[in-house]
Amino acid sequence: MSNLSLEEVNELYLDVLKEIGNIGAGNATTAIANMLNLRINMHVPKVELLPVEKIGSSIGAEDEIIVGIMLGVEHDIEGSMMFLMDMQSARHLVNRLMMKPADYEGEFDEMDLSAIKEIGNIIAGSYLSALSGLTNLVIMPTVPYVAVDMAAAILSVPAIQFGMLGDNALMIKTEFGDDFAINGYFILMPEEGSYDKILKALGIPL
Amino acid sequence: MGETIKVGMADLKICKEPDSLTTIGLGSCVGIALYDPLTKISGLAHIMLPDSTQIKNNSVIAKFADTGIKKLYDDMIKAGANRTRIVAKIAGGARMFALKNAATSSINIGDRNVEASKAMLKQLRIPLLAEDTGLNYGRTVILDSNTGDYIIRSVGKDTKTI
Numbered sequence: 001m002s003n004l005s006l007e008e009v010n011e012l013y014l015d016v017l018k019e020i021g022n023i024g025a026g027n028a029t030t031a032i033a034n035m036l037n038l039r040i041n042m043h044v045p046k047v048e049l050l051p052v053e054k055i056g057s058s059i060g061a062e063d064e065i066i067v068g069i070m071l072g073v074e075h076d077i078e079g080s081m082m083f084l085m086d087m088q089s090a091r092h093l094v095n096r097l098m099m100k101p102a103d104y105e106g107e108f109d110e111m112d113l114s115a116i117k118e119i120g121n122i123i124a125g126s127y128l129s130a131l132s133g134l135t136n137l138v139i140m141p142t143v144p145y146v147a148v149d150m151a152a153a154i155l156s157v158p159a160i161q162f163g164m165l166g167d168n169a170l171m172i173k174t175e176f177g178d179d180f181a182i183n184g185y186f187i188l189m190p191e192e193g194s195y196d197k198i199l200k201a202l203g204i205p206l
Numbered sequence: 207m208g209e210t211i212k213v214g215m216a217d218l219k220i221c222k223e224p225d226s227l228t229t230i231g232l233g234s235c236v237g238i239a240l241y242d243p244l245t246k247i248s249g250l251a252h253i254m255l256p257d258s259t260q261i262k263n264n265s266v267i268a269k270f271a272d273t274g275i276k277k278l279y280d281d282m283i284k285a286g287a288n289r290t291r292i293v294a295k296i297a298g299g300a301r302m303f304a305l306k307n308a309a310t311s312s313i314n315i316g317d318r319n320v321e322a323s324k325a326m327l328k329q330l331r332i333p334l335l336a337e338d339t340g341l342n343y344g345r346t347v348i349l350d351s352n353t354g355d356y357i358i359r360s361v362g363k364d365t366k367t368i
Contacts, residue, residue, distance in 0.1 A: 153344020
C-alpha cells in the first residue's frame with residue numbers, strides 16, 4: 001500500500017476535496033441559518049495547498065487573535081480537524097446566537113465559548129457527514145475544544161500535524177453570510193494512511 | 207535600539223548587538239534562544255517537531271529540535287561566539303487544545319518538543335538558564351542581544367522577562 005504525501009496529491013484529489021468542502025460548507029451554512037433563523041448566501045470554497053511554514057500567516061497577521069475549534073476524527077479514518085474564524089466573524093455569530101446586540105464587542109464568557117463549541121460541532125459535523133457520504137467511510141467527530149489566541153499559535157497545531165507528513169498543508173476557505181460575511185477556514189488533518197483510505201474509497205487509483 | 211529580526215516557523219537566525227530576534231505566536235512549537243554574554247552574539251530557533259530521525263521528510267533542518275539547535279549552535283560559533291559561554295533559554299511547547307482521547311499523535315507534541323530541546327541542549331553542554339513552557343496559550347518571544355533578556359508576550363497576560 002502506498003503512503004501518499006500531500007505533495008503527491010493530484011489536481012483531481014484537490015477537486016474532490018473542494019467538492020467535499022463545498023457540500024460540507026453548504027450543509028453547515030443551512031444548519032446555522034436554521035438555528036439563527038436567517039437567510040444565508042455562500043461562496044464556493046477555496047482549496048489551498050500551502051507550505052507548512054506559511055500556515056501561521058495564512059489567515060491574517062500572525063499575532064491577530066482568532067478563534068480555533070478543534071475536534072478529533074476517528075473510526076475509519078483517524079486524525080483531527082479544525083475550524084477557524086476571525087474574531088469579528090466569531091463575535092457576530094455568537095451575538096446572533098446569544099441574542100446580544102449586533103455590535104457587542106466584549107470578551108467571550110463561558111456561555112459564549114460553549115456557543116462557539118456548538119457552532120464548531122455543527123460546522124464540523126456537516127463537513128464530516130459530507131465526507132462520510134461521499135466515501136462511505138464511518139467518520140466520527142469527538143468533543144470540540146476551543147482556543148482564542150494568536151493565529152500563529154493556534155495554527156502551529158495543524159502545521160505540526162502536517163509537518164510530520166510532509167511540507168505542505170491543505171486548507172479550505174469558506175465565506176458565508178447575510179449582510180455580514182463570515183470567514184471560516186477548515187483544516188482536515190488525517191493521520192498517515194488516512195489520505196490513501198479517502199482516495200481509495202472515492203475510487204481514485206493510487 | 208537596533209533592528210528586530212523576524213524568525214519564522216521552522217526557521218533560525220543569529221544577530222549581534224544591538225539587534226533583537228523575534229518569533230510571533232509560538233504555540234506547540236518551541237523557541238530556543240542561545241546567547242553569548244561576552245560577544246553578545248544571539249541566536250533564535252523556532253522548531254516544530256522533536257526528532258528529525260522519526261520523520262521521512264526531514265530536509266528542513268530548522269523544523270526539528272535536534273538538527274535545528276545543532277545548526278543554531280554551529281552558526282553562532284562560526285559568527286564568533288565561544289562554545290563555553292553560550293547559554294540557553296526556551297519558551298513555548300504549549301498544548302493549545304485540551305484534546306484528551308482523540309486519535310492524533312500531535313497531542314503531546316508541545317511537551318515532546320520541550321523535552322527534545324532540553325535533551326539536545328544537554329548533549330551540546332549548553333546550560334539552560336530559564337524556561338517558560340507548557341500550559342495552553344501562545345507566546346510571542348523577543349531575544350534582546352544587548353542584555354540576553356528573553357521577553358515573552360501572551361494574549362491577556364503580563365509581559366514576562368526570563
